[in-house]
Amino acid sequence: MSAAEKKALEKKSKSIHAIQSELENTNRIALSVDCVIFGFDENKLKVLLIRSDLKKYSGKWSLLGDLVFPKEDLDDAAYRILKQRTGLSDVYLEQVHTFGAVDRHPAGRVVTVTYCSLINVQHHKINILDNELHWHDVQTVKDLAFDHQQIFDTCLKQLQKRVQEHPLGFNLLPKKFSLRDLQNLYEAILDVKMDRRNFRKKFFTMDLLIDLNEMEQDAPHRPGKLYKFNFEKYEKKQKKWVGIDF
């Protein structure tokens, strides 16, 4: 670009001040975060729901959400909301999708960014003091408030996909787990049955499990060995995956 062209360009360019007027109130929209919080307990995949606080949806369940503050990073808002609702920090959180139909909220325009998080129900005993907050089997979730059913369905599908490509599942298990625990988890998330021997083979071949040389306690049958996931080794891998398949 020549100097003359550059100058011509600058002439057409807007100053920051000019842009600011476009961002004035009339063009602003309320923005919220909704968290789909998955847990795993009693060999079932669970999701944390709260009673809707809106009369229109009285009695219905809804996701945990809140408005994003004007001076708050989007990701920070997600962590704040998770912390507020569950008391938890330092957990897996991932943005999934943004829902922005004009009429999705009865009180006005609210665009919502959905985050998905996976927490270990046993390990993080959540303050469910408020009995409005409840773990639900994902199998039986239906008829949520707002468009939360759609959001939930999207997140569950995404979880099912991503749990196969990344070691997310371990965020749902205790630090020490048996291979049976791990398989139960995958079977619950993916809603399939797997061959036990092939499942073990797969994970042992990956070579990402650390044998703790400990055994399950209090099992009403032969106790299994306990393992933990080798996150460090996994981080170093990062394979380049190529395989057209659809």
Next chain:
Amino acid sequence: MSAAEKKALEKKSKSIHAIQSELENTNRIALSVDCVIFGFDENKLKVLLIRSDLKKYSGKWSLLGDLVFPKEDLDDAAYRILKQRTGLSDVYLEQVHTFGAVDRHPAGRVVTVTYCSLINVQHHKINILDNELHWHDVQTVKDLAFDHQQIFDTCLKQLQKRVQEHPLGFNLLPKKFSLRDLQNLYEAILDVKMDRRNFRKKFFTMDLLIDLNEMEQDAPHRPGKLYKFNFEKYEKKQKKWVGIDF
């Protein structure tokens, strides 16, 4: 839930009117859509960029974006912006990610929802009357305005992943294409070289290409056969994919 409990709940519930006050201006945020528009031409993957119209970024390239209107569905906004910038409708568009760092826009808080679109450069001769709009080789894209480099990188990665799982690539090709065209496309997107025979085998085995019994014209060598993609057959498939692999 008993009737008494239900009543107690309703007492605590908020009316829509009460919620509305939370959505008042002080809690609103400007929302934009940015489109990462991929094209394919001269066997290279391209992306459509425009000169930033902001003085601060004078001379830098940026994605095509615009504010979302308060009474406009988010997806509609994406289609509108694509239409405005390229004159195109009826193309592939997919939401990718939402970027919401407080300081990402110098003129104030703007959260942006990114969409990715794939268009056929040959087929849709875009009105690039405005010479501020330009196709760039993705290989050489760097130093974009705002956080657009990060957005672009995210979209390219997502494209590389999704193009292997879904037949998106055909949106970048003319309706009739040779297997060489198809392979060039995949090699350009994934930045790898593939074996020609195995590539053909893979696609023929999928059985989703319709042989048009036509030949390339004006090839400076033996002309190849032309095919089109069998979208109908693909739609009917929708396989359940299970395979843990990370």
Next chain:
DNA sequence: GCAAAAGTGTTGGAAATACACCCATGT
């Protein structure tokens, strides 16, 4: 000793990879 789940190997088929030659066209 019995119930219940842990642990363990082999085999056959499918899919991915590696690889080399002849063919049709334009110049």
Next chain:
DNA sequence: ACATGGGTGTATTTCCAACACTTTTGC
């Protein structure tokens, strides 16, 4: 005739799926 890329087949390897018996523990 020759340069260019189109079109084809086979051998090898790798991965996945199917499948059954022995072991350990609690009761």
